[in-house]
Amino acid sequence: MNNYIPVIGLEIHVELKTKSKMFCGCPADHFAKKPNSICCPVCLGLPGALPVPNKKAIEWTILLGKTLGCAINKVSKFDRKHYFYPDLPKGYQISQYDEPIATKGKLSLQIQSSKFKVQNDSSKLKNEEKTFRIHRVHLEEDTGKLIHKGNETLIDFNRSGVPLVEIVTEPDFDNADDVKRFLEELQVIVRYLGISDADMEKGSMRLEPNISVREIPNPKSQIPNISKLPITNYQLPKYKVEVKNINSFRFVKQAIEYEIERQTTLLEKGETPKQETRGFNSNKQITYSQRSKEEAHDYRYFPEPDIPPMIFNDDWLKQIEKQIPELPQAKLERFVKDYSLKFSDAFILTRDKKLSNYFEQVNSKFKIQNSKSKLKIKNYSQSIINLIINNKLSKTLTIGEFVNKVIELLAPKETDEKLLGATITRIIETNKKVVDDYKSGKQNAIMFLVGQVMREMKGKADAKIVINMLKSKIQSSNVRSSRFNRD
């Protein structure tokens, strides 16, 4: 009986949101523009046009590389990658081959055990740290877009020449959930850096996993943690399948799991899956063989003669490194620790850097006001986060406005105790069954009564005072109950 372990490596493309394209001054923002309306001789591939690199795109690639723990090559260059396809105007793509900008990085994640969903509270992180190695990060230009209409294929070159960062991981993944988690973390990191919207549906982040499955002959042996083993310790399978056209997060898991299943079935039959590129059909939720474009591509890479090489200056690299913000993982840990937040809440908040900053600013302003006031409200961080996450308060409020709202909601309310006493007495008398339930041990029954009281009081009562008064009145109203001392 054999065990089958998936071996998955990822190729991820991220569209940079520079103002202009990679090698010309056309606007890089191409989403929903009229077809073929933002082209120039360079990105249209007209004869005689020449590429001139966008400095910002280079800078952001270095930034991403450093953020992912990569080494930055002192000397780097562009190369031509040749193949014919209607969306590739020059018949070659300007990319990077043997001297990419960044190599050999890694991304470590807290992966929650699958038994625990993120929503469940766990301030003790029942997590496993997994590290996924980054093989390289390089810079290239995007192609035009193809649209299929009956027996014609239409071409729009608006997207041609947009800067694209390619991130290639080592084949360190062995399940679809980890891939999804990695991708989500990468998306948040890229957004934190402000270099891309990384939106899968819009195509500004694209995934092409390379999937193989290998056999472990002895099922009793411990399944190795692939990422902890140096690559020489095992042999990669002799084939791999590239899957394209996964354009949403929810399809990532479906596509990968389908493909793993498909390959495993073949292997169990004693067959080796064909090395090929497959597309993902999201309607049928299957991968299918794409008409294989000949044998292995011969891209005939050679150094791009129109663009002089890049030699990165140490000072510039240091400057770029300084731009790396506190990353989502670190921020998450700090929020849990410093603000005593629930892991799940801190997780949600830190998916968005702006929102995280907002929270911190509200929190610190509130802290100041709170310490000056008579009230000294406790546990306000959690309350603030509840208000932000549950969207009870609009995020369009300024920090000041938000803080005032919070104070309004958290401050103990002025209570007319005489009116309250009368109200409570009335409620107790008209809800004898509920009172009896409470007295016989149903603790939650009191909340019903609280609700009734609050309604009568039209909300103008402090909840704590209401509860305490309710409890004491119930206590004193029935001497016979033997349990009331427990409160």
Added chain:
Amino acid sequence: MKKKSKKIILSRQEILHLAKLAKLRLTENEVQKFQKQLSAIVDYFSKLNEVNTDNVEPVSQITELVNENVDDEINSIRILSLEETLKNSKSKNNDFFKVKSIF
């Protein structure tokens, strides 16, 4: 130059493979012609084996320029109108270029 005995270095298979990579449809005549001509030329290239290039760097840029790039700015002067973009094409469909379906 005296005619040497002609070595056929490139096989017919290779010529056909090159034509495919270069997206050129060759006639039978051309296949044979190129096989002969390219073989002679490639044979001549073997002269370079006489040159010691140990520790010699390949030319990467004859001007020795490095780090040529521009700031991230939009250049609206060069943007072509839709008409200019499509003008020289024989195969278009409204605002798009078109080819026979590739799927």
Added chain:
Amino acid sequence: MNLSNLTIKEATLGLKKKKFSSNQLVKACLDKIKKVEKKLNAFITINENGAIDQANNCDLYFKKFGEGIFEKKPLLGIPIAIKDLFSTKDLKTTAGSIIINKYIPPFDATVVKKLKNAGAIIVGKTNEDAWGHGSSGENSDHGPTRNPYNLERVPGGSSSGSGAAVASGECFMATGTDTGSSVRLPAAYCNLVGIKPTYGRVSRYGIIAMASSFDTVGHLTKTVYDNALTLEITAGKDSYDATTVPKDVPKYTHYLEKSIEGLKIGIPEEYFISGIDEKVENKILSAIKQLQKLGGKVNKISLPHTEYAMATYYILVPSEISSNLSKFDGIRYGDERELFGDEAKRRIMLGTYTLSSGYYDAYYLKAAKVRTLVKRDFEEAFKKVDVLIAPSSPTLPFKIGEKAADPLQMYLSDIFLCPVNLAGMPSLNVPMGFIDGLPVGMQIIGQQFSEKLLYQVAYKYEEATQYYKISPKI
């Protein structure tokens, strides 16, 4: 007075002195074109109406601003021609091929823009070996161009039409590109001054690329002064071309009169052992003597890797050609790739081979290393001498159809010219006289960005010999 026989210098003087108008200059060129074009086939496109309109504008400009306008627009009113490899906005650009026979660029090459801004008038686009592939003009898909000095003979290529057009008086200056020979050879064969500038001196933006790390943008004129004046306009850093060098452009015309006393001249010994025609060899030796009379000191120098230059060139250049011609897929412009001519197909196939997986290291990479050694040869030579002198061609202009259909033979005839492109150095062809009524030329080669010196040497030599005064009898 036959206006079309004037030099640019003479024409500008005439315009300033109001001896004639730009309109008359252009008409003279257009008349010449009508008279000789059928015999020469130097043009692919003639811009008759456009040129006359531009000429009238120039005359108005001059009327409005007076002589001072020539400071800002040094070529005001001068009829020129543009090699059909250069993109000209709204004017057909074919690269001498049938594939883009109907291509109309929506933009101007930088050099075209600069020449227009300088007031020059484009009378037409000149014929050439298709895509720049060739050194005789016989590889044009539009029929060969003929040499105005002898219609049975080639004018040299690939800027064949440009050479014939200037020599015959159809225009005053014509642009060209030089990747391995293509400005210097037509200049030599047509009794013209032709500059191959330092790689990176002049912008390649808008010029249909042949071999990106070799292509240089030059031009042909009757005299050294005209040539120097034109380079003042075309040279300079271009933000659209990342391979242009940010070096100041001298006013080349201001230094022409300088004496060349003490000039150290190098004669590459390897150039004189290969199969050079005896008469050509004698001619070059006389030319060298002339330079000595003018103050030059001759030294023999060696360029030891000369024998490897052709193999290096024919590995690297077709590799880049095969890459640059990939954009012609017939979708956005042009016709199917099947219509590439024989020479283009051969170079594409060859270049695909030398770049392909398994062969890249043995060919492309090896050649790129040998290229470094060729460049070093020149750099070492220029430590000892100021310029190198060599013939531009080992033979006289040959008969059309004479060169065998053996491509390897053709490739090996550029032996004196290609090494300069490998090294990225500038070279200037200057008329060296006539043999049996056929023009021959001499190359003056300098180190990178030494065009100023090259023009000085050429000017002095031209002053002493004045071969430019001998026009073709066409």
